[in-house]
Amino acid sequence: MPRLHPFRRGWLLRLAATRRFQVWAARIPFVRRIARAKGAALFDVVAGFVNAQVLMALVELRVLHLLQDGPMAVPQMAGLCAVPPERMQVLLQAGAGLGLLKRHADGRFGLAIGGASLLGVPGLQAMILHHRALYADLADPVAFLRDGSDTQLARFWPYVFGAAGAVDPQVTATYSELMAESQVLVAEDTLRMIPLTGVRRLLDVGGGTGAFLAAVGRAYPQMQLDLFDLPVVLEGARQRLADSGFADRLALHPGSFRDDPLPVGADAISLVRVLYDHDDSTVLRLLQAVHAALPAGGRLIISEPMSGGAVPDRATDVYFAIYTMAMQTGRTRSAAEIEALLSSAGFATISFHKGFRPFITSVITARRG
Ligand SMILES: CC(C)=CCC/C(C)=C/CC/C(C)=C/C=C/C(C)=C/C=C/C=C(C)/C=C/C=C(C)/C=C/C=C(C)/C=C/CC(C)(C)O
Numbered sequence: 001m002p003r004l005h006p007f008r009r010g011w012l013l014r015l016a017a018t019r020r021f022q023v024w025a026a027r028i029p030f031v032r033r034i035a036r037a038k039g040a041a042l043f044d045v046v047a048g049f050v051n052a053q054v055l056m057a058l059v060e061l062r063v064l065h066l067l068q069d070g071p072m073a074v075p076q077m078a079g080l081c082a083v084p085p086e087r088m089q090v091l092l093q094a095g096a097g098l099g100l101l102k103r104h105a106d107g108r109f110g111l112a113i114g115g116a117s118l119l120g121v122p123g124l125q126a127m128i129l130h131h132r133a134l135y136a137d138l139a140d141p142v143a144f145l146r147d148g149s150d151t152q153l154a155r156f157w158p159y160v161f162g163a164a165g166a167v168d169p170q171v172t173a174t175y176s177e178l179m180a181e182s183q184v185l186v187a188e189d190t191l192r193m194i195p196l197t198g199v200r201r202l203l204d205v206g207g208g209t210g211a212f213l214a215a216v217g218r219a220y221p222q223m224q225l226d227l228f229d230l231p232v233v234l235e236g237a238r239q240r241l242a243d244s245g246f247a248d249r250l251a252l253h254p255g256s257f258r259d260d261p262l263p264v265g266a267d268a269i270s271l272v273r274v275l276y277d278h279d280d281s282t283v284l285r286l287l288q289a290v291h292a293a294l295p296a297g298g299r300l301i302i303s304e305p306m307s308g309g310a311v312p313d314r315a316t317d318v319y320f321a322i323y324t325m326a327m328q329t330g331r332t333r334s335a336a337e338i339e340a341l342l343s344s345a346g347f348a349t350i351s352f353h354k355g356f357r358p359f360i361t362s363v364i365t366a367r368r369g
């Protein structure tokens, strides 16, 4: 909506809520276009949960994979997916309606650009499948908002709670794999926004199995790399990084930032998708520890999806805010909120770089004064 004086805005909102105005608007040529667009946008919000479940079925039935080699007829797809043909027809038609599939003139279905792109995004299908947990948590959204103390999502990511030794390595491996795959676009966008030219040694705190450092290592062949994460996670990283080609430049530092000091010696520290897992007091202590570990002039890079704050954002203020709420341990913060925590921890020269895909990441950089 255009910027309006609060009085006019209130008047317009009251008008839009009346049936008579809606009927009038549908008849007037220019206003009709706006009303139609508002209606379509509202319908998308209303129907969003069905769209997501159609997507879930397409991924679970591996429909996109099956169509990778070319279009197929509905009965053949029905046989391969063990779904009755008339119901398969509805699913494929719905997939085409969502722009993931293409309906050909002969009635066969193939991939559309949307579906093909989905296949090419690392880890996206695994992410979609793990949404089952969030979907279950949101089945009764009001109950979730009033008391979200027992959520499936919290159990999905158990060691965000910091129970360093107490976690099953099998669970950790699943977690780390999903994180590492979904890291690829985050690393790409972060490095595109923030050149690390001049950095001699980078410490990635909460770096998981080293996916971000691997991307940094490829882009900056001279840089020394340090990885700090929980011991059980670094066990997985060791195997993954052993044959990465830059093992000689990499040092692993097992520990918990809740209990252990951070290693010193790096002139830059990164926190990629770490802060939003934790509450404000943990984040403040972590930022203070980062401040202490950096030399004067040392650089901090924070990269994660951020709330739009004063300008609410469609992706981060819905998906990531609800997601982190269901995880129970942290929250999706706005750039202003992170900047305030940085100032409290003693950082100076703080700057925000809004992501060109805010649903992937945005970045804040700061320096130790
Ligand atoms: C030449 C002609 C005629 C046409 C050209 C057409 C053209 C240019 C087509 C473009 C095709 C193309 C290159 C498409 C590219 C599409 C891409 C890159 C899409 C990327 C999509 C990414 C998505 C949807 C990412 C989703 C990420 C999610 C859901 C991440 C979730 C992360 C979570 C839950 C993290 C949790 C961490 C925790 C636990 C909170 O700590």
Ligand SMILES: C[S@@+](CC[C@H](N)C(=O)[O-])C[C@H]1O[C@@H](n2cnc3c(N)ncnc32)[C@H](O)[C@@H]1O
Pocket: 159, 160, 161, 162, 179, 180, 182, 183, 186, 205, 206, 207, 208, 209, 211, 212, 228, 229, 230, 233, 255, 256, 257, 258, 271, 272, 273, 274, 277
């Ligand atoms: C959301 S993952 C992000 C991983 C990686 N930076 C990425 O973006 O893919 C959060 C990481 O923080 C680590 N972490 C959580 N609590 C920690 C703690 N107390 N000390 C060190 N690392 C911790 C987790 O093990 C996990 O690897």
